[in-house]
Amino acid sequence: MKNVRFAKYQGAGNDFILLDARHDAPALTRPEIRALCERRFGIGADGLMTLENSATPGCDFRMRYYNADGGESTMCGNGGRCIVRFADHLGIGGRVKRFDSSDGIHTAELLDDRLVRLQMIDTGAPEKLADGRSWFLFTGSPHYVEFTDRLDGLDVERLGATIRRRADFEAIGGTNVNFVEVAGEGRIRVRTFERGVEAETWACGTGVTAAALVTHAVRQPECFDFTVETRGGILGVTFAETETGTFADIRLTGPAERIFEGEIEI
Incomplete structure (x- = not known):
């Protein structure tokens, strides 16, 4: 004992x-x-x-x-x-x-x-995946990001489990999976399926960071300060973009x- x-x-x-x-x-x-x-x-x-x-x-x-x-x-x-x-x-x-x-x-x-x-690590530009509708980004942990217009109706457990184990992520031990709904300028909603937990969690810090960076890169290039709504509360993500398209001075704020x-x- x-x-x-x-x-x-x-x-x-x-x-x-x-x-x-x-x-x-x-x-x-x-x-x-x-x-x-x-x-x-x-x-x-x-x-x-x-x-x-x-x-x-x-x-x-x-x-x-x-x-x-x-x-x-x-x-x-x-x-x-x-x-x-x-x-x-x-x-x-x-x-x-x-x-x-x-x-x-x-x-x-x-x-x-x-x-x-919390200051996060600097990270590279998001990688657009072969399906043409999702992105991958490493923000201290690996993250898949997909946009949706119906976040509340998604079966995150089923979809997340399927994507998490896809063959293209096998070499890195699978990925975390984020579904993102744009709610306005600098405002997004995120639900995340986490590997290792093998379920949807109420929030994921590296996940909302990835979601904010991808939203900036493909939807809102003028925005560098995001308010992120998760099932467990509100998080804030701020960052700077370098001339080469990478990200620095990334800050995650929350309870x-x-x-x-x-x-x-x-």
Whole structure:
């Protein structure tokens, strides 16, 4: 048996288990992580993160992210904001924190007791896919983006599961799938099917970032500041475009809040 101290946080309904692994946190197996994330018999979460000591000079900590299926995964934008709030509750760093993750170094700013602004990695231009109606973009995690005029009526679970496992994404272990409805200038609505969770989540930070960048590239080239509505709340995405069509200074802003904390025996 292991006794594990944990905290649970959420960012726009995207919920996470967080562990302080700087000192003596137990090593968890993939089945144990999966059991902790299970909603009926565990704590319940879209993913689990460990906050670890960083070997990178100037970084306050390292973020390691695991999907609900127990497998270690790529960057999570909502998770990044939540782990920054967790670090603050642990007394790590100041109002602006710097950490490293699977996709590189991130800086984040605590705006108030609810909102956190996270700097995402620079990314290239969206790739138009062979079907002629969708795009692919890596924003710390891989994302498929497709526009729709009927977001509320989509069967995101069925469509997302099919696209996520398409042969053209097999080499990267599958992709996250985003459906986007343009609601106005600088306003979009997004629903996301996440790999590793294998279901629709209430929000996806790297997903809404990809959705905003693709919307700029193909629908609203004059807009660099997007308000994004998800099932779990509102997120903001701002960015700059370089002369070569790539994106820099990408910022994801949204809530990051502690729900509860405790100890569980596994």
